[in-house]
Amino acid sequence: MxxxxxxxxxxxxxxxxxxxxxxxxxxxxxxxxxxxxxxxxxxxxxxxxxxAPDIVAHAAMEAIKGGITQYTDSLGLRELREAISGHYASVHGLDIDPRRIVVTAGASAGLLLACAALVAEGDEVLMPDPCYPCNRHFVSSFGGKPVLVPASAEDRYQLSGAHVAANWNDRTRGVLVASPSNPTGTSMTPEQLRAMLAAVRERGGFAIIDEIYQGLSYDHQPVSALAIDEEVITVNSFSKYFSMTGWRLGWLVVPELLVPTFEKLAQNLFICAPTVAQQAALACFTPExxxxxxxxxxxxxxxxxxxxxxxxxxxxxxxxxxxxxxxxxxxxxxxxxxxxxxxxxxxxxxxxxxxxxxxxxxxxxxxxxxxxxxxxxxxxxxxxxxxxxxxxxxxxx
Missing domain, CATH: 3.90.1150.10 (Aspartate Aminotransferase, domain 1)
Structure with a gap:
C-alpha cells in the first residue's frame, strides 16, 4: 500500500x-x-x-463506578503484581518476587520494552522459523536484525541448543522464542529449553521467552523458563488463557538488576498499563x-x-x-x-x-x-x- x-x-x-x-x-x-x-x-x-468471565467484567465496572481510573505505578498495581507472583507459586511452585514483575499494556508492549532494553543497532537476535511475525518486527524496530533459524518437526519447530551454537556470531546478542509457539502450538521440552538456555548463557547472551500460551497446555504440566534460569526475561499475557484480548494487559518477569531499566522505559513509553484492566485482572485469580x-x-x-x-x-x-x-x-x-x-x-x-x-x-x-x-x-x-x-x-x- x-x-x-x-x-x-x-x-x-x-x-x-x-x-x-x-x-x-x-x-x-x-x-x-x-x-x-x-x-x-x-x-x-x-x-x-x-x-472475560462475569466476575472479571464486574470488577472492571466497579472500578469505573468507583472512579478508580487514574494512572497506576509504571510497574503496575502492587496488588496485581502480588497476585501474579502468587499464581507462579501455585502453578509452577516458583517464588517470584513481585518487585520483578512489570505489568504491561499487553504482551506486545512487554516485548517492545524488552527489545528497547536489550537490542542495540546492528544486534542480531536468533529465533526459530516459523515464529510469530511481530516478534521479528519488534527486534527490527530497535535497529536489530532478527535471524530466523529453520526449525523442523524433529525440533518441535523450536530453537535448540545446537541451533544457538551453529548460528551465534560476534553480532549475536540473544534469542527470542515462544513456548508454546504461534503458529505451531508446540512447546519446548524441559530438556530442550534447558539446553538452549545453557547455550545462550555460555555466550553471555540474553533470552526473552514468550510464555503467553503456557496456560493453554494440554499434555503435560508446563515448565516456565524461570524454573531453569532466573536471568531470563519472560513475557506473559491476560489475553489467551485469561480471555482478555482487547483489554491490553500483560506482564514481564525480569532479573532484579534490570527492574530500574524497565521502570524507566515504561514510565517514558507507556506511563502505565490500563488501570481498569488491571483492576479487573485481580479477579482473574479468584477460585471462581x-x-x-x-x-x-x-x-x-x-x-x-x-x-x-x-x-x-x-x-x-x-x-x-x-x-x-x-x-x-x-x-x-x-x-x-x-x-x-x-x-x-x-x-x-x-x-x-x-x-x-x-x-x-x-x-x-x-x-x-x-x-x-x-x-x-x-x-x-x-x-x-x-x-x-x-x-x-x-x-x-
Missing amino acids: SINLPSNIQVAQRVHAIEPFRVMEMVKAAGEMRRSGIDVISMSVGEPDFT ALGIYEERRREFQRRRDFLVPALRELGFKVPVMPDGAFYVYADISALPHAQANDSTAFCWSVLKEAHVAIVPGDDFGFAAPSRHVRFSYATKLERIEEALGRLRRLLGR
Whole structure:
C-alpha cells in the first residue's frame, strides 16, 4: 500500500523493514464476505472465542463506578503484581518476587520494552522459523536484525541448543522464542529449553521467552523458563488463557538488576498499563474465575483432539501434535488440490470456495511457507466440524 505524504515528509526507514501482517488481510476479506451474507467460518485469528468471565467484567465496572481510573505505578498495581507472583507459586511452585514483575499494556508492549532494553543497532537476535511475525518486527524496530533459524518437526519447530551454537556470531546478542509457539502450538521440552538456555548463557547472551500460551497446555504440566534460569526475561499475557484480548494487559518477569531499566522505559513509553484492566485482572485469580479458565482449557483440548486427526484424515500432514495454544501448523503439499504447492493461493481458494478462513505460512517465516497453513481452533467445536465438512467436499474426500 502506497502512502501519499507531503514532499517534505519521509517515513522512517525502519517502517520499510516491517512486512504487512497477512493474516489481517484474510480477516478483512472474510469480514467483507460476511457482510455480503456469506457464512464464513473463521479459523484464522489467534483470539479465544471466550471473553472475560462475569466476575472479571464486574470488577472492571466497579472500578469505573468507583472512579478508580487514574494512572497506576509504571510497574503496575502492587496488588496485581502480588497476585501474579502468587499464581507462579501455585502453578509452577516458583517464588517470584513481585518487585520483578512489570505489568504491561499487553504482551506486545512487554516485548517492545524488552527489545528497547536489550537490542542495540546492528544486534542480531536468533529465533526459530516459523515464529510469530511481530516478534521479528519488534527486534527490527530497535535497529536489530532478527535471524530466523529453520526449525523442523524433529525440533518441535523450536530453537535448540545446537541451533544457538551453529548460528551465534560476534553480532549475536540473544534469542527470542515462544513456548508454546504461534503458529505451531508446540512447546519446548524441559530438556530442550534447558539446553538452549545453557547455550545462550555460555555466550553471555540474553533470552526473552514468550510464555503467553503456557496456560493453554494440554499434555503435560508446563515448565516456565524461570524454573531453569532466573536471568531470563519472560513475557506473559491476560489475553489467551485469561480471555482478555482487547483489554491490553500483560506482564514481564525480569532479573532484579534490570527492574530500574524497565521502570524507566515504561514510565517514558507507556506511563502505565490500563488501570481498569488491571483492576479487573485481580479477579482473574479468584477460585471462581480459575475454575472457568480450566474448563475453557479443557474445551480447547477437546477441539484439538478432534481437529488434528480429522486434518490428517483429509491428507494434511501434521508431523508433531501441538501441545499448547490453539493452533495447528499443517503441511498441504500432499493434498489433491491445484494449489497444494502455494499456501497463499490455497487459503484464498478455501476462503472463496469453502468459506473457511485459514492462514498461509507466509506470515511466519521463510522455511517452506508455501507448504504450510495455520488453523486456529479458537472457535466452537460444531463450527470446526462444519469447516472440516466443507474442506472434505472441496478436496473431494
